[in-house]
Amino acid sequence: MQRIYLDHAATSPLRPEAKAAMEEGFRIWANPSSPHAEGRKAKAALEDARERIKAALGWDGELIFTSGASEALWIALNRSKAKRRVVSAVEHDAVFRAAPDAEVVPLDDIRCGPDLDHIETSLERDGNAVVALQAVNSETGLCFFQDHGFTNTRDVHELVRNKGGLLVSDCSQAAGRVKLPNADMIVISAHKFGGPIGIGALLVRDYAMLEPIGGHERGYRQGTENMPAALGMAAALECWMPGANPSTKSHEFESARIEYASYFETGYECGYIVPFVHPTLSAQALLIRLDAMGFAVSAGSACSSGTLKKSRVLDAFGVPDDVAARTIRVSLGWSTTPEELERFAEAWGSLV
Numbered sequence: 001m002q003r004i005y006l007d008h009a010a011t012s013p014l015r016p017e018a019k020a021a022m023e024e025g026f027r028i029w030a031n032p033s034s035p036h037a038e039g040r041k042a043k044a045a046l047e048d049a050r051e052r053i054k055a056a057l058g059w060d061g062e063l064i065f066t067s068g069a070s071e072a073l074w075i076a077l078n079r080s081k082a083k084r085r086v087v088s089a090v091e092h093d094a095v096f097r098a099a100p101d102a103e104v105v106p107l108d109d110i111r112c113g114p115d116l117d118h119i120e121t122s123l124e125r126d127g128n129a130v131v132a133l134q135a136v137n138s139e140t141g142l143c144f145f146q147d148h149g150f151t152n153t154r155d156v157h158e159l160v161r162n163k164g165g166l167l168v169s170d171c172s173q174a175a176g177r178v179k180l181p182n183a184d185m186i187v188i189s190a191h192k193f194g195g196p197i198g199i200g201a202l203l204v205r206d207y208a209m210l211e212p213i214g215g216h217e218r219g220y221r222q223g224t225e226n227m228p229a230a231l232g233m234a235a236a237l238e239c240w241m242p243g244a245n246p247s248t249k250s251h252e253f254e255s256a257r258i259e260y261a262s263y264f265e266t267g268y269e270c271g272y273i274v275p276f277v278h279p280t281l282s283a284q285a286l287l288i289r290l291d292a293m294g295f296a297v298s299a300g301s302a303c304s305s306g307t308l309k310k311s312r313v314l315d316a317f318g319v320p321d322d323v324a325a326r327t328i329r330v331s332l333g334w335s336t337t338p339e340e341l342e343r344f345a346e347a348w349g350s351l352v
Helices: 016-027 037-057 069-078 093-098 116-125 156-162 227-238 251-261 283-292 312-316 338-351
Strands: 062-066 084-088 103-105 129-132 166-170 185-189 200-204 273-277 327-331
Touching (some): 016 227, 037 062, 037 200, 037 227, 069 093, 069 129, 069 200, 084 116, 116 129, 116 156, 156 166, 283 327
Parallel strands (some): 084 103, 084 129, 129 166, 166 185
Antiparallel strands (some): 062 200, 273 327
């Protein structure tokens, strides 16, 4: 029986277009910072990838290549010219590792998104802060920004900017799928949309927002640039552009998350990250049974799904312990097919 992979929020398989681009990069393997002809050729390829990624995302600012989203978040939260950090309670663990002393913003009870009044009050006390607010939550699929999220009545970036702060948004689960939010800095990760593992980027409106540390990437990041991966990242992202094959939708899952919907009544789910709750079986039991049936799913973000503790994110959303303990996450990606969704629906039906 062919296995079905439904854990794209953790990582997606490498797209063939990305693999081909990386193979070309390996053929021009020189260090992009070297002054000789080989190095200049590699540098030209790297800069071409940079511009293609910016074009694919509609970004007119700067782009710093990183080893992934975690490093990009660390740069944004620790090298920005701000005295303090303010983060939402449902950010990825990488945010809390990068900013362990950050002020944590609770959720708005009505809209299931970060409390904007809390952010405004905090910035009124001291606006010299960088505020971290993700675009799409990796465990619930909720979107948090104007045009496709809970803040459709208020512009978060305008709020933060008017108070003198900087807004950074973790778009690891959004890039290539939904419109990027209006922010000063954007974090993306290639392997979430079919690019290679080990490369990401920090998009920044202006380098002046950051303190340089020397090294490569205009002096804002150390370490030799991963040019082949940058080419793969660009190629994968271009597959999501208008005119390319649209991403798979998950409306087939709507009837399977009835219990969860009572805790998230916003209607602002992204559609490709879907939490499921079983009436009786624990998440661990579900993972074992579904794995044996040929399905790869998870019980939350990859960094915490191996633990037996309640998800910090679900706890922040106010999900009761017994519901969280029976919750799994199904996430779709570029390779997901309708036939795979049908098979999963049948398998889920056999379990409930």
